[in-house]
Amino acid sequence: MKSWISFLLPNDEYKEKRMLYFFAEGGIILFLSLIIMIICNGFFNLDIETALLVSIGIFLFYVSGRYIISGIEYTDIATEHTYKKEIKHIFSRTCSFVVIFMLLYLMVDGVPSNKDEWITIIGLLLSVSLLWFFTSYLSLKRSYNKNKQLL
Amino acid sequence: MKNNVKITRIKLSITQQRLAQRVGVTRQTIGLIEKGEYNPSLQLCVSIAKELNKTLDELFWEVEL
Numbered sequence: 001m002k003s004w005i006s007f008l009l010p011n012d013e014y015k016e017k018r019m020l021y022f023f024a025e026g027g028i029i030l031f032l033s034l035i036i037m038i039i040c041n042g043f044f045n046l047d048i049e050t051a052l053l054v055s056i057g058i059f060l061f062y063v064s065g066r067y068i069i070s071g072i073e074y075t076d077i078a079t080e081h082t083y084k085k086e087i088k089h090i091f092s093r094t095c096s097f098v099v100i101f102m103l104l105y106l107m108v109d110g111v112p113s114n115k116d117e118w119i120t121i122i123g124l125l126l127s128v129s130l131l132w133f134f135t136s137y138l139s140l141k142r143s144y145n146k147n148k149q150l151l
Numbered sequence: 152m153k154n155n156v157k158i159t160r161i162k163l164s165i166t167q168q169r170l171a172q173r174v175g176v177t178r179q180t181i182g183l184i185e186k187g188e189y190n191p192s193l194q195l196c197v198s199i200a201k202e203l204n205k206t207l208d209e210l211f212w213e214v215e216l
Contacts, residue, residue: 011175012175012176012177012180013176013180013191013192013195014176014177014179014180014183014189014191015177015180072179075177075178075179075180076168076177076178076179078178143179146179147178147179147182149186150167150178150179150182150183150185150186151167151182
């Protein structure tokens with residue numbers, strides 16, 4: 001079946017079907033949340049920026065949350081050995097991200113001039129990398145548990 | 152959907168990984184099909200049947216397990 005959304009979908013047919021469900025569910029939840037926001041707008045004033053950010057957040061949070069929890073990301077991780085190896089891989093990927101981000105930041109924005117700027121950049125970097133590591137780890141754990149049962 | 156994919160695959164000494172690679176899906180998908188937790192498309196059923204040298208009837212027709 002040809003569709004412009006195909007470039008976002010994996011080649012495996014089971015994953016493809018699951019992803020389509022997640023996108024469709026996310027779309028319906030987004031639609032309902034927009035209706036709720038229109039109704040709420042009659043009672044209190046929602047500024048456009050907040051409404052747009054909330055809408056984008058709802059869709060992204062729902063679709064990525066469902067993807068992580070479904071355990072379909074790491075399809076080949078089914079043994080203890082590959083599981084531990086993948087954890088190390090996730091850890092090194094996160095560390096690489098931290099280093100590359102920090103270097104790019106220093107190159108583009110220059111060295112932070114005061115303590116507050118350092119705290120802001122390090123805080124942001126730590127939050128993003130911890131979130132990335134935690135979501136990857138959760139996805140791996142769910143995939144591993146699912147794959148173990150299918151052996 | 153109950154099927155004979157797992158039994159046939161084991162008789163032919165083919166791993167899930169190898170079968171998955173040959174039919175162009177992931178190992179997880181093969182595992183789900185074998186457990187009857189995912190109904191594959193007709194195209195995938197045919198690919199699996201060809202790889203295992205069986206007919207669709209032999210692999211996927213309703214069976215008493």
